Amino acid sequence: MFGTSGIRGAVGDVVTADLALSVGRAVATEGYDRVVVGRDVRESGEVLGDALVAGLRECGADVVDVGVAATPTVARAVDWLEADAGVVITASHNPATDNGIKLWNPSGKAFGPEQRDAIADRVEHGEYDLTGWDGHGSRRTNPDAADRHAEAIRETVDLETTPSVVVDLGNGAGRVTADVLDELGCRVRTLNGQPDGAFPGRPSEPNEDTLQTLMATVAHTDVDLGIAHDGDADRMVAVDETGAFVPKDVLLALFAREAASEGDRVAAPVDTSLTVDDALAAVGASLTKTPVGDVYVAERATDDDVVFGGEPSGAWIWPEETLCPDGPLAAVKLVSLVAERGPLSELVGSVDTYPIRRDSLEVDEKGAVMAAVSDLVADRFDEVDALDGVRVDRGDGWFLLRASGTQPLIRVTAEARSAERADALRTEAIELLEAAQG
Incomplete structure (x- = not known):
C-alpha cells in the first residue's frame, strides 16, 4: 500500500475516499491522538481530506486542519501544534489525475517502514477502535501554519x-x-x-x-x-x-x-x-x-x-x-x-561533473524481475551493494538497478568519468535487466 513516498496513485482507482477513511481510522487506532491534516491544491484533496478526518475522529483522534498548505508546512506544524502525527493529502509531483497520503512524525520525518506497516496491516484487516456517539474527536482549523513556516525560514x-x-x-x-x-x-x-x-x-x-x-x-x-x-x-x-x-x-x-x-x-x-x-x-x-x-x-x-x-x-x-x-x-x-x-x-x-545516464523501464512484476536481477548480479560481480536494488561498482564507474517505489518501473542509473564508459555501463545494466526478464 505504501511506496517510498507514502500512498500515491490514480484518484478513484488506487486512491479513494474509502481508503482515506480507513487510513484515518488506522492512524487514530494506532494511538496518534492529535493529528495535523493538510492538503495540496488538487480538488480531489478536499473529498479525501474530509474522509480521512472522519476516520480519525471516528476513532477518537482530535484533528487540527491547516487547509491547503505546502507539505513542509504541514510536517513542521506537527511539532508546533504539539500533535502526535501529521497527514498530507498530496501526490507531490505526480500529475493531476493522482493523489495520495503521506504521514509525518513530530520530528518532521515521514513515517518509517514499521509505522507504515502498522497502518497498512490495520487497513488490510479492518481492525479499528471505533468509538461510540460520545467518543468522537474534535476538529478545529489553524490558518497560521504558513505564517509560522515563513517566520522559521526567515530566521x-x-x-x-x-x-x-x-x-x-x-x-x-x-x-x-x-x-x-x-x-x-x-x-x-x-x-x-x-x-x-x-x-x-x-x-x-x-x-x-x-x-x-x-x-x-x-x-x-x-x-x-x-x-x-x-x-x-x-x-x-x-x-x-x-x-x-x-x-x-x-x-x-x-x-x-x-x-x-x-x-x-x-x-x-x-x-x-x-x-x-x-x-x-x-x-x-x-x-x-x-x-x-x-x-x-x-x-x-x-x-x-x-x-x-x-x-x-x-x-x-x-x-x-x-x-x-x-x-x-x-x-x-x-x-x-x-x-x-x-x-x-x-x-x-566550480563543481566537477561526470556523464550520468538515467532511464526508467516499464516492467511487469517488478519484484520478481529485481529478484532475478539480484541473482544475476551476484553471480557475475564482486563489488555489489544491495542497500536498495543492486549497485555495481566497476572501478571506473558504476550502475544501479532498482524498482520504483510508486510505479511499475525499474530505474537504471549508470555513471562514469567518460561518456563512452557511461554509455557502456548503461548498456550493460539494461542487458542484465533484459536477461532477468527473460
Whole structure:
C-alpha cells in the first residue's frame, strides 16, 4: 500500500475516499491522538481530506486542519501544534489525475517502514477502535501554519545583498517561498502563481523539460536566478542567471559542500552522482549512502555527524531545521548562497561533473524481475551493494538497478568519468535487466 513516498496513485482507482477513511481510522487506532491534516491544491484533496478526518475522529483522534498548505508546512506544524502525527493529502509531483497520503512524525520525518506497516496491516484487516456517539474527536482549523513556516525560514538567513528571483510555483502550494523572499527584500516575480490542481501552467514535476518558460524568462530578464517547486513544494530545483537548468546532482553537491566541513557526513541515496563524493572530499567530508526515499535520508540525518541530506530528485534536508524535505527553505538557502558567493552559473561551474545516464523501464512484476536481477548480479560481480536494488561498482564507474517505489518501473542509473564508459555501463545494466526478464 505504501511506496517510498507514502500512498500515491490514480484518484478513484488506487486512491479513494474509502481508503482515506480507513487510513484515518488506522492512524487514530494506532494511538496518534492529535493529528495535523493538510492538503495540496488538487480538488480531489478536499473529498479525501474530509474522509480521512472522519476516520480519525471516528476513532477518537482530535484533528487540527491547516487547509491547503505546502507539505513542509504541514510536517513542521506537527511539532508546533504539539500533535502526535501529521497527514498530507498530496501526490507531490505526480500529475493531476493522482493523489495520495503521506504521514509525518513530530520530528518532521515521514513515517518509517514499521509505522507504515502498522497502518497498512490495520487497513488490510479492518481492525479499528471505533468509538461510540460520545467518543468522537474534535476538529478545529489553524490558518497560521504558513505564517509560522515563513517566520522559521526567515530566521535561517541574513542576506547581505538581495538577489532578484523568478519563482515558478507550478500552480501549487509553495507560495511561502515568494512571500519569504519578498519579505527579505528580494525582487520577486512569480510564474504559475495561481493555485490550480489541474496544473495548467506546466506539469507538476519541475525538471528541465517542464521549466522551459522559467528558463526563457530568466534568460531574457535581468534576474539572478530562478526557483521552481512541485505541487506540494517539498521539492526545489533551480535555473541560473543565464537561463540554464542547474543539474540536480550539482545542486546537491553545492548544498552539501556548503553545509559540510572536515569530518562531517552528508546523507544521500544510492543513485547519487560521483559529483557529490568529489565535492565533499574537497572539504574533508564524506557521503553516507541510503536507500532512495526522503524517509531514509531523514533517518540517516539523525546521526550526529550528518549535517545535510538530499536526493537528486530535488528533496533537501537540513536536520538542524527539520527532517522533512523543505522546498521553500532550500530556495532561500540557495538565494543566500548566491547573495554571498556570487552568480549561480559560476558556482555551478566550480563543481566537477561526470556523464550520468538515467532511464526508467516499464516492467511487469517488478519484484520478481529485481529478484532475478539480484541473482544475476551476484553471480557475475564482486563489488555489489544491495542497500536498495543492486549497485555495481566497476572501478571506473558504476550502475544501479532498482524498482520504483510508486510505479511499475525499474530505474537504471549508470555513471562514469567518460561518456563512452557511461554509455557502456548503461548498456550493460539494461542487458542484465533484459536477461532477468527473460
